[in-house]
Amino acid sequence: MFEGLNEMVLPIYNPLHQDIIMGGGTIAFVKDWGAFLHVKDNMIVCSLKGKDMWSVSPVELSSIVFLVTGSVSSEVIALANEYGIDLVFFRKGEPVAKVIPARYGGSMKVWLSQLKAWKSSRVKYASVFVRGKLRNQRVVLRYYERKYSLDLSTEKLQKLEEEVISCSTVKQVMGKEAEGARIYWSSVKSLIPLKFPGRKRKSEDPFNVALNVGYAMLMRRVWSAVISAGLNPYVGFLHSIRSGRESLVFDLMEEFRPLVDRFLIGKAREKGEEGISLKEVYRGLSNVGEDEVFTQARRLARSFEGEEYSPFLMK
Numbered sequence: 001m002f003e004g005l006n007e008m009v010l011p012i013y014n015p016l017h018q019d020i021i022m023g024g025g026t027i028a029f030v031k032d033w034g035a036f037l038h039v040k041d042n043m044i045v046c047s048l049k050g051k052d053m054w055s056v057s058p059v060e061l062s063s064i065v066f067l068v069t070g071s072v073s074s075e076v077i078a079l080a081n082e083y084g085i086d087l088v089f090f091r092k093g094e095p096v097a098k099v100i101p102a103r104y105g106g107s108m109k110v111w112l113s114q115l116k117a118w119k120s121s122r123v124k125y126a127s128v129f130v131r132g133k134l135r136n137q138r139v140v141l142r143y144y145e146r147k148y149s150l151d152l153s154t155e156k157l158q159k160l161e162e163e164v165i166s167c168s169t170v171k172q173v174m175g176k177e178a179e180g181a182r183i184y185w186s187s188v189k190s191l192i193p194l195k196f197p198g199r200k201r202k203s204e205d206p207f208n209v210a211l212n213v214g215y216a217m218l219m220r221r222v223w224s225a226v227i228s229a230g231l232n233p234y235v236g237f238l239h240s241i242r243s244g245r246e247s248l249v250f251d252l253m254e255e256f257r258p259l260v261d262r263f264l265i266g267k268a269r270e271k272g273e274e275g276i277s278l279k280e281v282y283r284g285l286s287n288v289g290e291d292e293v294f295t296q297a298r299r300l301a302r303s304f305e306g307e308e309y310s311p312f313l314m315k
Helices: 006-009 015-020 074-083 105-148 154-164 169-189 205-226 245-275 278-286 290-303
Strands: 026-030 036-040 043-048 050-054 063-066 086-092 092-101
Touching: 026 278, 036 245, 043 245, 063 205, 074 086, 086 205, 086 290, 092 205, 105 169, 105 290, 154 169, 169 245, 205 245, 205 278, 205 290, 245 278
Parallel strands: 026 063, 063 086
Antiparallel strands: 036 043, 043 050, 086 092
16 A cells, blocks of 8 residues: 555655655555555545545656555546556566556656657766765775774775766776776775675675675666656666666666665674575665665656756765
């Protein structure tokens, strides 16, 4: 079901989620099994076990996202078409269908704007994603620098972050990202009590396995956010476009990877030689960055309509 009017559904009732609003609408999530959406007095009503939980005017919505199994009346679909509301359906965290208005609503506008931005501002967006990643990596390392009086090369990362601004090609941006990765993971290696060989996706050491699981969880969350925001997941800026590759999902992930890193580094240092269990990874990262990811996807969509895009910044 929707998470209540005073929580996630209507940001206008909760300042914490104000920035999820896009244009005149709000994204709403159906999270409880068995919720039923129907129309009453031209309002979209959410019912659970025969009890009306709340109602909302369709003019306030831009998308309704079913994260679990629920049902929706044909009247809601007709009203969604009339007001340009997208209906998105997920199963086990992955999008399975998106019902867009017959008049193609807001999603088509976003797709066209996204393609225009790809043609005219690809380097600009690629550099923003990488600058956000470098800055957040620096935040992760700086915590340990200050706490233990270590030198973890945060100044080098800051220098790279500044250099990215002057890059004129995506290849140059990716070069700065790769250089930053070498510096970052070398420093992380010194913080991990386990036998961490450095970041290697196919490595079977406990920390790399935990990273792979954490990033997979993050990818699923970003994918959900990208679809919900009406973005085209296959048109990326930093990552090249390939058939079947969710390039934009990988782009947006970059800003949030350090969130996963921070949790896992802390957990690895806490557990020591005992290592991190996958259960702890799933439990600890189940909600990390959830609101921020959805908010950032909406900001990205708005940027294609003219607003300035800035990366997610960790504190």
